[in-house]
Amino acid sequence: MKHEIDERMINEGVDALLVVGPAQHNPAMVYLTGGGHLTNADVIKKQGQPPVLFFNTMERDEAAKSGLKSIGYDQYPLNKYIKECNGDLVEAMAVRYEYMLKDCDVTHGKIALYGTIELGPKFAVLSRLQQRMPTIEFVGYVVDPILMPAMMTKDQHELARIRNMGKITTQVVQKTADFLQQHKAKDNVLITAEGRPLTIGDVKAKINLWLAEAGAENPHDTIFAIGRDAGVPHSLGTPGDALRLGETIVFDIFPCETGGGYHYDFTRTWSLGYAPQPVQELYDQVYQVYKTLVSELKENLPFKAVQDRTCDLFEAVNHPTIRSKSNSMEGYVHSIGHGLGLRVHEMPFSGATAGENEILSKGSVFTIEPGLYYPDQGMGVRLEDTFFINENGQAEKFVDFPMDLVLPINMV
Amino acid sequence: MKHEIDERMINEGVDALLVVGPAQHNPAMVYLTGGGHLTNADVIKKQGQPPVLFFNTMERDEAAKSGLKSIGYDQYPLNKYIKECNGDLVEAMAVRYEYMLKDCDVTHGKIALYGTIELGPKFAVLSRLQQRMPTIEFVGYVVDPILMPAMMTKDQHELARIRNMGKITTQVVQKTADFLQQHKAKDNVLITAEGRPLTIGDVKAKINLWLAEAGAENPHDTIFAIGRDAGVPHSLGTPGDALRLGETIVFDIFPCETGGGYHYDFTRTWSLGYAPQPVQELYDQVYQVYKTLVSELKENLPFKAVQDRTCDLFEAVNHPTIRSKSNSMEGYVHSIGHGLGLRVHEMPFSGATAGENEILSKGSVFTIEPGLYYPDQGMGVRLEDTFFINENGQAEKFVDFPMDLVLPINMV
Numbered sequence: 085m086k087h088e089i090d091e092r093m094i095n096e097g098v099d100a101l102l103v104v105g106p107a108q109h110n111p112a113m114v115y116l117t118g119g120g121h122l123t124n125a126d127v128i129k130k131q132g133q134p135p136v137l138f139f140n141t142m143e144r145d146e147a148a149k150s151g152l153k154s155i156g157y158d159q160y161p162l163n164k165y166i167k168e169c170n171g172d173l174v175e176a177m178a179v180r181y182e183y184m185l186k187d188c189d190v191t192h193g194k195i196a197l198y199g200t201i202e203l204g205p206k207f208a209v210l211s212r213l214q215q216r217m218p219t220i221e222f223v224g225y226v227v228d229p230i231l232m233p234a235m236m237t238k239d240q241h242e243l244a245r246i247r248n249m250g251k252i253t254t255q256v257v258q259k260t261a262d263f264l265q266q267h268k269a270k271d272n273v274l275i276t277a278e279g280r281p282l283t284i285g286d287v288k289a290k291i292n293l294w295l296a297e298a299g300a301e302n303p304h305d306t307i308f309a310i311g312r313d314a315g316v317p318h319s320l321g322t323p324g325d326a327l328r329l330g331e332t333i334v335f336d337i338f339p340c341e342t343g344g345g346y347h348y349d350f351t352r353t354w355s356l357g358y359a360p361q362p363v364q365e366l367y368d369q370v371y372q373v374y375k376t377l378v379s380e381l382k383e384n385l386p387f388k389a390v391q392d393r394t395c396d397l398f399e400a401v402n403h404p405t406i407r408s409k410s411n412s413m414e415g416y417v418h419s420i421g422h423g424l425g426l427r428v429h430e431m432p433f434s435g436a437t438a439g440e441n442e443i444l445s446k447g448s449v450f451t452i453e454p455g456l457y458y459p460d461q462g463m464g465v466r467l468e469d470t471f472f473i474n475e476n477g478q479a480e481k482f483v484d485f486p487m488d489l490v491l492p493i494n495m496v
Numbered sequence: 497m498k499h500e501i502d503e504r505m506i507n508e509g510v511d512a513l514l515v516v517g518p519a520q521h522n523p524a525m526v527y528l529t530g531g532g533h534l535t536n537a538d539v540i541k542k543q544g545q546p547p548v549l550f551f552n553t554m555e556r557d558e559a560a561k562s563g564l565k566s567i568g569y570d571q572y573p574l575n576k577y578i579k580e581c582n583g584d585l586v587e588a589m590a591v592r593y594e595y596m597l598k599d600c601d602v603t604h605g606k607i608a609l610y611g612t613i614e615l616g617p618k619f620a621v622l623s624r625l626q627q628r629m630p631t632i633e634f635v636g637y638v639v640d641p642i643l644m645p646a647m648m649t650k651d652q653h654e655l656a657r658i659r660n661m662g663k664i665t666t667q668v669v670q671k672t673a674d675f676l677q678q679h680k681a682k683d684n685v686l687i688t689a690e691g692r693p694l695t696i697g698d699v700k701a702k703i704n705l706w707l708a709e710a711g712a713e714n715p716h717d718t719i720f721a722i723g724r725d726a727g728v729p730h731s732l733g734t735p736g737d738a739l740r741l742g743e744t745i746v747f748d749i750f751p752c753e754t755g756g757g758y759h760y761d762f763t764r765t766w767s768l769g770y771a772p773q774p775v776q777e778l779y780d781q782v783y784q785v786y787k788t789l790v791s792e793l794k795e796n797l798p799f800k801a802v803q804d805r806t807c808d809l810f811e812a813v814n815h816p817t818i819r820s821k822s823n824s825m826e827g828y829v830h831s832i833g834h835g836l837g838l839r840v841h842e843m844p845f846s847g848a849t850a851g852e853n854e855i856l857s858k859g860s861v862f863t864i865e866p867g868l869y870y871p872d873q874g875m876g877v878r879l880e881d882t883f884f885i886n887e888n889g890q891a892e893k894f895v896d897f898p899m900d901l902v903l904p905i906n907m908v
Contacts, residue, residue: 224619
């Protein structure tokens, strides 16, 4: 949570954070500012001091909504600096940062970099700034010891927003099931009122519509994949594909609040009309593992241990796993879950590179998503819900939703 | 256009491009790969060679759609490198890049950085990679001499996609006008069937819905701002605001193809029911300038000259401008337009920092958007269309749309 930031900065010997980029679709910036329509901004947070927001003067009303101490870029006139730097724009932009940092009393020490931006321009300016200010040192983190772990545990306000996204998400999934079931099947595929096959593209257009209607968006698209595509974990599905009966449909939906806010992540696997025996068996195995894993969730469990347990369970029923065969395309080929919040994937992680601190602690929000994939057999199954560890130390699912495999379909 | 990339690399002495990040909402990556659901990828383009795409093996089907030579990250096993690097993840990721670069025959020289990503982790890995490979030098550009100017001129395929986004955009604007006019006014505000005031939040929800329905999204939101908010160029509008008659509404909409593709950018200013004289006069002045500017557009005009001309025209009718008073909050306070494409703002720019090469050449796509702002008088006016220079060297508007200020409204 946010109150951890200063202590984490002290532990890392970091004197300031520099967070760059827009205030939408930029997790670190949204976390510190609350979001809003700031097309370009900077936040400087010195250790022990509240964050300061720098903004385009045209966006002053949006900046004010952050509640942060805010300073317009017009206080640092770029045109003047360009003249002083003999027309060197990069140097002028470095000069602006130098003044901004000095106004936050940041003149030496480690400055940790955050923010989602276009790499090239920022690399140019920060490299120049580093030359101008040899007493500072920029650092970046692959495994972030400051903001990411602070963001890993959510407060009540954040949990409420994620739960609300869960409600929206499952409502859209229900609408999708209803929509499919409103169609009848002919020659083993769903057909529209006009008599043509309903396609995955048709279904996805509806999903986008229902999400928008509910104040959500899916910047990373939605997985709605049938048959062989369902056997490839990250295949989005093929828009022109018909909805064929008796084939697995993996429906993985991970929308966020409009503007790039909090996410939800949810997967069901469906088979329209009926389930052939191999599909039913694969489903039953995944569902069994899902239930076992969920029953064993508890506070302070290292998330990596859940991944190991999942590999144990799938290997016990003779499936290859990412542990038993690291580059396998078949069996259980990914990690069991991930944290989520302002990012669809964030700490805690459960895969090979997860750290010791990535445990399921109070306020952790995470997915549990076992799956089995057999693309050459034209099938894949994944089941996923989003959980958190509540104040009593128990794992709690945000939103319930039926686990049925088969969606009954009427024939023409 | 794309065919310019190699020549531009030669001119800059750049030996390779390294483009990082997802293939959605990442202009440089979308430009080279065509987009698709690649959550994390790298493209390495050596001078004189076609680009090579590196991808997560789970996303191999999406990678294949790019049509590029593609190599899965599984060919560079991170777990193995982590072991070899004694558990140092950053070092292991740098090692992976080193092998990827070597496999593209990039072992020395200047490597230009591109891609929209989280800054911290990439900064960490590239800094380490720089230490490992002292014969290479990473460079970033604020004023990009390679990809951005190549992207500045569009081919027929790109122009067709932008025109299609223009059709979608103006259809949504028309639907918005129709929606407003379906409401009647009482006590000077539009009211809903239930008798409560219609709000800007209501209108924006509809706009999002209609965009989604048409296969578009607005990752940067939409400006729908009334009264004082209309006088602040980048105010998004206040969701709870009622739709009051006789006040300027600035409606600036800049959506893109779903997934972060090509944009359109369009603004109209409306006044519901009637226009008070000061509003009508302000509108007339902006419209007159719009018409003058558009009539003077021609091939090879430096875009900066259009900005100067705009300042001349507004200053001639006694408005302060960003040229006459650089930090003014009143009058004409921004630049006259910008290029657009995979970014909503890209080259050519028309503001103070625009370069000599930012001219309106064949295939350039750009906005013309004069405006006048008087927040303390509770009004602002902006008119904007998107244009391109066609094969005959003439400026052509993509899509026509009425310029009316007043939307007639019925009273209860």
